[in-house]
Amino acid sequence: MGSHDNEDMGFQHRNEGTLNCPSSGMSTNPLPEKVSRMAMSSGSIFKPSNAPDPFFGSGWDPLVSLSQSDNFGGSSVASQSEFTNPPYPIAMETQGMSSTSHLVQYPSDSSYVEMVPKLPCFGSGSFSEMVGSFGLPECAGISNPGCVANYNPNRDGGIDRTSTMGTQSLDDRQVSEEGALGSSPNGRRRKRVPESSPNKNAEGELNKDMSGESSDYLKEQDEKKTKLEENTAANLRGKQAGKQTKENSQSGDAAKDSYIHVRARRGQATNSHSLAERVRREKISERMRLLQELVPGCNKITGKAVMLDEIINYVQSLQQQVEFLSMKLATVNPEVNIDIERILSKDGNLQNMPITAPQFPSLPQTVLDNELQGLFHMGFDSSSNIDSLGQNASRLKPEQ
Amino acid sequence: MNSQHSSSRPNSSSLKSRFTLGFLRALKRLNRQPSSSSSPPQTVSSPREMCRRYLRIRIAADASMASAVGSRRAWSRALLLKIRSRQSRSSNSSARRVSMKKKCLGEKIKKKKKLKCCKEINKLRKFVPGGEAMDACSLLDEAAHYIRCLNTQVKVMTRIADN
Numbered sequence: 001m002g003s004h005d006n007e008d009m010g011f012q013h014r015n016e017g018t019l020n021c022p023s024s025g026m027s028t029n030p031l032p033e034k035v036s037r038m039a040m041s042s043g044s045i046f047k048p049s050n051a052p053d054p055f056f057g058s059g060w061d062p063l064v065s066l067s068q069s070d071n072f073g074g075s076s077v078a079s080q081s082e083f084t085n086p087p088y089p090i091a092m093e094t095q096g097m098s099s100t101s102h103l104v105q106y107p108s109d110s111s112y113v114e115m116v117p118k119l120p121c122f123g124s125g126s127f128s129e130m131v132g133s134f135g136l137p138e139c140a141g142i143s144n145p146g147c148v149a150n151y152n153p154n155r156d157g158g159i160d161r162t163s164t165m166g167t168q169s170l171d172d173r174q175v176s177e178e179g180a181l182g183s184s185p186n187g188r189r190r191k192r193v194p195e196s197s198p199n200k201n202a203e204g205e206l207n208k209d210m211s212g213e214s215s216d217y218l219k220e221q222d223e224k225k226t227k228l229e230e231n232t233a234a235n236l237r238g239k240q241a242g243k244q245t246k247e248n249s250q251s252g253d254a255a256k257d258s259y260i261h262v263r264a265r266r267g268q269a270t271n272s273h274s275l276a277e278r279v280r281r282e283k284i285s286e287r288m289r290l291l292q293e294l295v296p297g298c299n300k301i302t303g304k305a306v307m308l309d310e311i312i313n314y315v316q317s318l319q320q321q322v323e324f325l326s327m328k329l330a331t332v333n334p335e336v337n338i339d340i341e342r343i344l345s346k347d348g349n350l351q352n353m354p355i356t357a358p359q360f361p362s363l364p365q366t367v368l369d370n371e372l373q374g375l376f377h378m379g380f381d382s383s384s385n386i387d388s389l390g391q392n393a394s395r396l397k398p399e400q
Numbered sequence: 401m402n403s404q405h406s407s408s409r410p411n412s413s414s415l416k417s418r419f420t421l422g423f424l425r426a427l428k429r430l431n432r433q434p435s436s437s438s439s440p441p442q443t444v445s446s447p448r449e450m451c452r453r454y455l456r457i458r459i460a461a462d463a464s465m466a467s468a469v470g471s472r473r474a475w476s477r478a479l480l481l482k483i484r485s486r487q488s489r490s491s492n493s494s495a496r497r498v499s500m501k502k503k504c505l506g507e508k509i510k511k512k513k514k515l516k517c518c519k520e521i522n523k524l525r526k527f528v529p530g531g532e533a534m535d536a537c538s539l540l541d542e543a544a545h546y547i548r549c550l551n552t553q554v555k556v557m558t559r560i561a562d563n
């Protein structure tokens with residue numbers, strides 16, 4: 001029970017609305033009972049063998065129905081929902097309760113580790129994660145994106161519940177997923193837990209990423225990381241009709257398949273469309289960052305619209321500069337000799353931009369000489385058509 | 401690839417040197433081409449001549465730049481295509497075909513444009529050659545490379561002009 005006590009403390013420490021889960025676990029809480037009730041009502045929740053896939057897509061639906069069907073007790077639920085940020089308070093709580101183990105505190109016993117599943121993430125479907133963590137069918141269907149919010153409530157509720165997980169899992173699919181995946185994630189989770197320092201430290205570590213609510217994040221982060229493959233698998237599932245998810249989740253750590261694994265963040269939607277959208281957005285922001293480095297003076301600019309305006313202005317100004325320079329070149333009739341010198345200076349200056357004129361001759365001329373000769377030969381060719389540049393392009397291609 | 405680190409290397413295969421050579425070659429050709437400037441140190445007298453020369457030089461700069469980059473980049477391909485179609489405008493038919501193809505592609509891409517409703521992105525399309533037919537993601541990619549090459553071009557031309 002000592003561990004349970006720790007958990008309790010952790011709860012309170014972590015969340016304002018601690019459930020005050022008795023160390024004895026689920027049994028003591030009214031919630032778990034309800035959860036179990038729900039579990040029963042929901043049917044074969046725990047059975048890992050259930051065909052989970054169909055549920056994945058529906059995400060929250062089962063949860064909602066569950067929550068609606070069983071009213072866990074507004075107060076308790078409410079209290080639990082305090083931690084969890086947003087979206088699925090009730091659902092999470094029920095799950096949390098059931099899962100008992102949840103994420104909770106790292107320093108807590110390894111038993112918790114097992115429990116820690118990623119229950120909360122109901123919505124999307126990365127049940128694999130859920131399963132992995134629990135090993136229990138409990139809140140299997142937690143996918144990362146949704147999970148974050150879910151984690152909190154689950155954790156709090158779940159800490160004590162560790163033992164009774166089996167009964168509580170909410171969704172059939174979750175159960176099935178969990179059952180299937182259970183082993184691998186648990187293993188990973190175990191690794192995570194010992195790594196993480198005691199509650200406070202863990203919190204500190206995690207808080208860096210998220211808004212830093214508390215230890216909740218820690219666990220979530222760790223689990224997320226561990227469950228990356230699973231999550232991605234789950235996330236991808238939505239995208240790919242769930243064919244690969246199971247395989248991915250089962251492959252566990254080695255799940256980096258050909259897919260681009262995406263991890264849903266806390267509080268974000270987890271259907272396939274939003275995930276794809278998010279990947280796209282991240283790509284775009286990545287490119288925007290590169291552009292920001294190219295365009296001078298854009299380091300302080302934040303915001304896509306302003307940045308894009310700056311980029312457009314810069315491109316426009318560069319093009320105008322080219323036009324101006326070509327106009328200048330048109331008016332100043334360059335001499336052939338000057339061309340050579342220019343080449344020399346140019347190539348010589350390619351290395352160091354600021355070079356004084358007298359130094360031109362001292363520049364490595366051997367290489368330049370070859371180019372010069374080539375240039376002379378080329379330059380005096382009869383072809384005056386610019387199309388010849390096209391030919392040059394084809395010629396140059398192999399060099400590239 | 402070379403083009404990305406070209407400016408730091410004097411290597412003959414760098415983008416900068418490729419562009420320099422090509423551009424200077426074109427300039428030579430242009431200088432020798434017009435009858436009025438057959439004798440080298442002769443300033444162009446009429447503004448019309450000058451204008452024509454300016455246009456040619458500008459096209460030469462763009463073409464040599466695109467050639468130096470090669471076909472690896474969408475924008476260089478589009479630029480070369482545009483230039484060649486313009487050159488062959490006299491023959492008419494090929495240019496029309498090319499422009500038709502571009503239109504069809506552009507219509508297809510309109511869907512993608514609508515998805516990305518950012519107005520600035522659509523504005524950027526106009527400036528990057530070939531930007532009409534790209535989605536936002538690759539457009540930004542091409543824009544980054546294009547900016548780099550424009551920088552090189554400006555530097556080289558400045559040196560030429562200043563010399």
